[in-house]
Amino acid sequence: MSSSTVNVLDIKEPKIRLLHLSWFAFFLTFVVWFNHAPMLASIKEAFDLSTQQVKALMILNVALTIPARVVVGMLVDRFGPRIIFSCLLVTGGAICCFFAFANSYEMIALLRFLMGFIGAGFVIGIRLVGEWFPARQVGLAEGVYGGWGNFGSAAAAMSLPTLALIYGGDDGWRYAIATTGVIAACYGVFFYWRARNTPKGSTYFKPKRSGGLVVTSKGDLYFYIAMCIPMYLALAVLTWKLSPANLGLLTDLAAMAIYVVLAVLFVFQVSQILRVNSDVLKGVPVPEVQRxxxxxxxxxxxxxxxxxxxxxxxxxxxxxxxxxxxxxxxxxxxxxxxxxxxxxxxxxxxxxxxxxxxxxxxxxxxxxxxxxxxxxxxxxxxxxxxxxxxxxxxxxxxxxxxxxxxxxxxxxxxxxxxxxxxxxxxxxxxxxxxxxxxxxxxxxxxxxxxxxxxxxxxxxxxxxxxxxxxxxxxxxxxxxxxxxxxxxxx
The missing domain is CATH 1.20.1250.20 (MFS general substrate transporter like domains)
Incomplete structure (x- = not known):
């Protein structure tokens, strides 16, 4: 039986090297995701934003993360964490650079909304670390991955104002934010080169069907669908915060359109859940070993x-x-x-x-x-x-x-x-x-x-x-x- 301790300094161990590769990838996603926060004063001044518009940016930054984490989780199971983490870092880094040099509020709002997708990076490493560490060590390893990686938001807050001062000028904040995007994109390439989905000789197990979790009973199927509802309600609340009833940055028509889209997406997700669990609906028994x-x-x-x-x-x-x-x-x-x-x-x-x-x-x-x-x-x-x-x-x-x-x-x-x-x-x-x-x-x-x-x-x-x-x-x-x-x- 393996020990429950993990020596994070033993970089000769392949799984320890993988752990460091993973938490730093997650760390960079959080740096990029929250790099706007310490720069909000400069952004507000550069675009002459109102307080309400600044609040909207903060909401938009997290809005896409809820569905993104679900989608990225499916992609990781289907294609493996190595390629998905690399693509997320490169794509997120590019969006970050576009945000840094955007020239209108509408553009930075859209790019900040899209940036919420990089907040799903956390999910990728959970599967990756779980593949490399045995049960008696996986909790500590996942804790190191999550705890050290999550520090990226604090690191951004501490370092970016200084970096902006070093660049200097009215556009110092732009270069500081763009720098984080370039680093993330470059690391995405490095991660693809160095990381592997599983230890040598191990199998990467994939779900037989894509589109949702495969459950093992009708009761679990209905439970699963019910547990999807709060995610859509949270997105509806975020829409309400941007609507005329709150911040007033969406028109009534736009807010109503988003509510309709959320309803359609929920129906679509339910249809996919029912599709991948068609055997359960038909009453086909699930082997005991798979339950x-x-x-x-x-x-x-x-x-x-x-x-x-x-x-x-x-x-x-x-x-x-x-x-x-x-x-x-x-x-x-x-x-x-x-x-x-x-x-x-x-x-x-x-x-x-x-x-x-x-x-x-x-x-x-x-x-x-x-x-x-x-x-x-x-x-x-x-x-x-x-x-x-x-x-x-x-x-x-x-x-x-x-x-x-x-x-x-x-x-x-x-x-x-x-x-x-x-x-x-x-x-x-x-x-x-x-x-x-x-x-x-x-x-x-x-x-x-x-x-x-x-x-x-x-x-x-x-x-x-x-x-x-x-x-x-x-x-x-x-x-x-x-x-x-x-x-x-x-």
């Missing part, structure tokens, strides 16, 4: 909704929360709030390690319970608290949130190997659904109420996790010759 429970996927979805979804939402509002609560400057509040994101470097790998070492369901249960308590604690923060105590409470809560993310993706590769990309894509999309849901709730309640809502959702998820089946023994996949391959998951 899995869709509830596993659903529980991972809602777990990521409350972990990563809350992280995205809290990171967006925390600086302003510190400013208003403790009457701090924007710079000081931003520095104190940044600790929430910095925990990713350690917390995600720790959550993955706990999952490997102490059990999947137990670890996820403890971490979700911890983040529920953490958010309840944050809801009690007032101006009477010492600032240092508020920061400590924030960091403690952040640890449980991000360790929970690591625990979620320690389980994803163990459900069904041939569909890991699709499972990761759906789970990742639910993280964005959570962010949209919590930020929408924030617009109607106080900061304290916002934290309490997240805590309540975490309580519900904690109950759901108790129904998750602990991965045991082996999962089965079919080789091309029809023989059965058993993959250890515990």
């Amino acid at each position: 899995y429970e869709f509830k596993q996927v659903a529980i991972l979805n809602v777990s990521y909704l409350v972990t990563f979804g809350s992280e995205l939402a809290v990171v967006s509002m925390l600086p302003l929360f510190f400013m208003d609560t403790f009457d701090l400057s924007a710079v000081t509040a931003g520095m104190l709030a940044s600790g929430f994101a910095f925990m990713n470097l350690v917390a995600r790998p720790t959550g993955g390690f706990f999952s490997d070492k102490f059990g999947r369901r137990k670890s996820l249960s403890i971490l979700v319970a911890g983040l529920a308590v953490g958010y309840l604690l944050l809801s009690q923060i007032t101006s009477e608290w010492p600032i240092w105590l508020a920061v400590v409470a924030t960091m403690c809560c952040s640890f449980f949130v991000q360790a929970g993310e690591g625990a979620v993706f320690a389980i994803v590769p163990l459900v069904k190997r041939s569909m890991t990309g699709q499972i990761a894509g759906m789970t990742g999309a639910y993280g964005n659904v959570g962010a949209v849901s919590f930020l929408t709730a924030l617009s109607f309640v106080s900061d304290s109420g916002f934290f309490m809502i997240i805590a309540a959702c975490a309580g519900v998820v904690f109950i759901a996790v108790q129904f998750m089946t602990e991965p045991r023994g082996h999962i089965a996949e079919y080789n091309d010759d029809g023989s059965v391959a058993l993959i250890e998951v515990s």
Whole structure:
């Protein structure tokens, strides 16, 4: 049995080299995805934008990520992570460069919308790392991949303003953003050269049908369709935010057209799900060795909704929360709030390690319970608290949130190997659904109420996790010759 530790310094090991190749690819996707954030002041000045237009850019930047993660998950399972990650980096880098030198608001808005596709890069590495690491190490390896790669957004925030100053002039921000695009595109070529889908001699299992997850019972089929609905509702909410009822950057006609498109896309997706599961609908029995429970996927979805979804939402509002609560400057509040994101470097790998070492369901249960308590604690923060105590409470809560993310993706590769990309894509999309849901709730309640809502959702998820089946023994996949391959998951 393999050890549950991973020596990330042992670059002579092929799987460790692959891990470093993967997390840095993910890191670059986040740098490119969020490279506009530290440059918003310059962008606002260059295009003479209103505050509402800036808010629209921020929404457009994440809008496409929800469907993109689902689509990219399917592509990864079908064509392999090596080619898909390379294409995503090259394409995303090109879009980034076009954005850097765009000359109208309409153009930067469109390109920022398209840039949301690169946010799906996370999904690719989940399948890739899962192929290279055994069950006793996969949680820690996925945690390193997710935690270190996710730091790309913070790296962009810290480095791009300085890079823009080095370039100098009114267009310094353009050259800084374009630089990240060039680096991403070049790395995409390098990644294709150096990465491999599986270790030498291993088989890359692909789903027999493309277009959706293949489930193993009628009940699971209806459950799967129901779990697709929140993703479309989140996109509808984003449309509402851009509509005349909110930011007013879409006309009523345009908003209605988007709602219709979302409805058509949902019907199309359901038709594809029914197509790939036609045997289940006909009552054709699924061999016992091929069965899995869709509830596993659903529980991972809602777990990521409350972990990563809350992280995205809290990171967006925390600086302003510190400013208003403790009457701090924007710079000081931003520095104190940044600790929430910095925990990713350690917390995600720790959550993955706990999952490997102490059990999947137990670890996820403890971490979700911890983040529920953490958010309840944050809801009690007032101006009477010492600032240092508020920061400590924030960091403690952040640890449980991000360790929970690591625990979620320690389980994803163990459900069904041939569909890991699709499972990761759906789970990742639910993280964005959570962010949209919590930020929408924030617009109607106080900061304290916002934290309490997240805590309540975490309580519900904690109950759901108790129904998750602990991965045991082996999962089965079919080789091309029809023989059965058993993959250890515990």
